[in-house]
Amino acid sequence: MSIEEARNVLLIEEQGLSAVRRKIGAEFEKAIEAILECPTRVVITGIGKSGIIGQKIAATLNSTGTPAFFLHPVEAMHGDLGMVAATDIVIAISYSGRTAELNILLLSLKKRGISVIAMTGGLDSPLAGAADIVLDIGVPKEACPLGLAPTASTTATLAMGDALSVVLLNRKKFQASDFRYNHPGGSLGERLKVKVREVMVSGSRVPMILDNQSAVSGVRILNEKNLGAVLIVNDSNEIVGILTDGDVRRYIAEQRSFSGRSVGEVMTPEPVCIDGEMLAADALSIMQRHEITILPIIDNQRKLAGMLHLHDLLGKGEFRFLV
Secondary structure (H helix, E strand, C coil): CHHHHHHHHHHHHHHHHHHHHHHCCHHHHHHHHHHHHCCCCEEEECCCHHHHHHHHHHHHHHHCCCCEEEECHHHHCCCHHHHCCCCCEEEEECCCCCCHHHHHHHHHHHHCCCEEEEEECCCCCHHHHHCCEEEECCCCCCCCCCCCCCCHHHHHHHHHHHHHHHHHHHHCCCCHHHHHHCCCCCHHHHHHHCEHHHHCECHHHCCEEECCCEHHHHHHHHHHHCCCEEEEECCCCEEEEEEEHHHHHHHHHCCCCCCCCEHHHHCEECCCCEECCCEHHHHHHHHHHHCCCEEEEECCCCEEEEEEEHHHHHCCCCCCCCC
């Protein structure tokens, strides 16, 4: 029973999105042009659930190259209205269009000559009447059986905000490099902007050994370097294998001896390798996909250039997958 109820909720949400998609037209294009022409910022305002959705829309706009901030209607009427410049444009969100606190704020905004884009399902509401542009987010019904809790309507509002953000991103020719510029301190930004060669271990710090040397020597280097693996190379400095802490544990668990064996006999052959010019984000994705924490780094001649450990990307104490 609960499974069918859940599926019905999602069906109602899908129907709401479908209805809003069909309504996108000239008013949406006007909203895009108005925001592109705005020389300053987009101000998002709304109260209750609409306010929560508005905060997310503001965050998405900021991340994708459109300066924005969220303004609470009540706080605005108690001094925060000073944050709004005459050249800003406002997106006001209210599904009914009859939210008293929001409409009071609109009176002040209109007196200042500030353009207003309404996101509402109430096309005959005070909000729609006061707005310069109206984006219709009306849905056939809410998923809440009582028709009280905003469900399909908030989903539709959020999707409309995403539509605005992505279209603006494309119109502004916003690039991944711009996204990284806007995320200098976040883990996402760090992962996107760093090249592997900038963080890899190189030179004498790389734990490595020739494939014809003894397995015991390989374990000794593994302990000395304490990086979780030893890279195995041939006489041409080409990577041919890897010996990890896990390999050693499994070997011992099987009651097998390293005595008299070469490291080439006990290594894991043909490890996953990457180029030093690869972005750290891509390296992290490879680590996650293969469930490994170490990657040998090779140059364009497939010679060993270094080694990348998960800690080099995330920092010690940050041992977790993020992609």
